[in-house]
Amino acid sequence: MAKYKYETLADPAANIRLLMLQNGQQDEPLRAKLEHTPMDDRVSYEAVSYSWGSPSETCTILKYIIPKHTIQVEKSGSYFSLAITPNLDNVLRRFRRVEDVRALWIDAVCIDQGTKEEKSAQVGIMDRIYASAQQVLVYLGEPSASTAQAIALLDQIYAAPSNAPPINSDKQRQWINDNQLPTVLEPQRWAPLKEFFCRPWFRRKWIIQETVLARKLIFHCGEWERDWNFMQHVRKNIQDNGLAVLDHTTCPTLLEGAELQQSLSQLNWIITLRDCLSKNKKLHLMDLAYIFRYSRATDPRDHLFALLGVGYNVTDPILKPRYKKIDTILDTCIRYARYFLARTQNLEVLYRAGLNGHRLLAPSWIPDWYGGHETLTLGHAEGFWDPLRRPSSYHVAPGTVPELHWSDNATELGVKGTIIDTIENLANQYFLASAKEPLDKDLLLRRKREHLDESHIINDALPGRYPTGQDARDVHWRTLICNMTHDLSPAPAKADEAAYREYRMSYEVWRQHLLWKRGMAPIDPQYLPVRHLFRQIIDDYNGDKIFGSTQENYVGMFPQFAQKGDMIAVLHGGEFPFVLRRVEGQEKMYQLVGQCYLHGLMEGELNLKDEKYETEIIWLEGDFEKERSLLSSVVTYLQILWTGIVQLYGMVFRAVTAVGSRKVKSD
Structure with missing residues (x-):
């Protein structure tokens, strides 16, 4: 045919x-x-x-x-x-x-994928296509051996009544028992549902637009089908009651744990965005790119293009999808980054960028808008590091505004700023583990203990009193939580405050709990009411940051990929300091490692007019793979071609064998 x-x-x-x-x-x-057919409301179809x-x-x-x-x-x-x-x-x-x-x-099928001009135009109206459909049919894939068990759990969670978030763990356990759901001590019973949520659809970038804009959603897995209200109710019960399907630490490997986190997070954000859209609200495109940075897309450019339909104020022609060969991954990233920097007049692009333990396809000052890499680290932090939730009290360079400069080739960004310090020591530097690394709570606990031990050694080695005049033990616990409470308010400042005593007590309990060994005295019962206060901040917000000190005897929390000898810079208009690494062979060129916290310098205490500081244009670039997309295409082509040759050989071999067999039988 x-x-x-x-x-x-x-x-x-x-x-x-x-x-x-x-x-x-x-x-x-x-x-x-x-x-x-014309794209209008009179056309009836399902997407x-x-x-x-x-x-x-x-x-x-x-x-x-x-x-x-x-x-x-x-x-x-x-x-x-x-x-x-x-x-x-x-x-x-x-x-x-x-x-x-x-x-x-x-x-x-409905887009001619071989015609780049058509594909660019069709992607540009995809929001209208999904919003205009009578309903969107979601296909999660074919059933697996565990799908029936997963569906039974979904139905059981859906049947359970919704309630307000549990006030304490006792009520949470009671709700789980009343509804006969598996407990946190039965991870094997949650395994089928974890596998269900790890299906590739839940991490696909394009499904964000497809589901957020849909009038009506119907989910399918084989013959099973449920509507959007079902999935929304299930997700709410899982989240509000802390069901153990959320526990990624019981997944067999780090990769599967990361996939589960990403799937559930993406589903939760889709619920949020649908709610926002119902109130005629949208988020900025740069925020959406940050929120969904771990989603997957076959074409790296789609990490940006797939979000245009749900972003706020994205009508500027410079943002239009382009799929021509001349519009490379690098060109697309630079085009969007320069647009955001010029439009926002702040350093938000840089807060989302830096070295993340994988190969870069664009300069280090551009966020990972092209990879969808899993987070294979032992912790994942948001909180005060999250550009969407940064505390208003942080402003390391008050009274300054960003000053940006561009090189001729557009890959180098110059930012006015000052190098203020150098990293001297780092505690228990985290590692990027293998995707197949066995994941268990003992591994996580061991790493936390090592980090606490080494951070104490670094903190105790500081000479005399801290530069701010604070007590060394006070400095340690404040730095570990970036001097912020869980609701992103400044930590209690005065030693005679009841809140201060609670935090100090919670810190001591956290230390004792981590370092507890057989034979040691148990935790004093009077401390139990505040035992989670300190731990929750570290686990939720600082799980992927490392404690360290500088040559100027400051301590702080640094990106996990920081190294001894990295420079610390304050960029004009910045709220956080930045960690930079010199590019080998280029004296004034740096890679952006990431943002950091320096205790005692986060709220305008730094005097940039001091004669010991030199203001200059700091140039950012760093190594990146300019030819990776071409190489990947060649490799993929060869892999597919080889598979075809093998398949063709197999077909010929089977045909010849069959003919020979028939000949033998006839003889």
């Missing part, structure tokens, strides 16, 4: 194709017709949201040789073959009706 050739859309910014899926039985060939599958499954190159999965598309009375992925084959068979035609919009 001849290969299907797309007919050009009259105006791809105003028209769409609809897949008119013909009726049929489960095992019959897939047949359809692609119809062109589909699903995970495309890995590039090696698409058979993009092999479809001319081995069309493993195809749909027969009618044109002018004849049928032509259009190659599709195995996942899409499952989707179409699930949604095909037995008796009548079904009008669907599916990006992989």
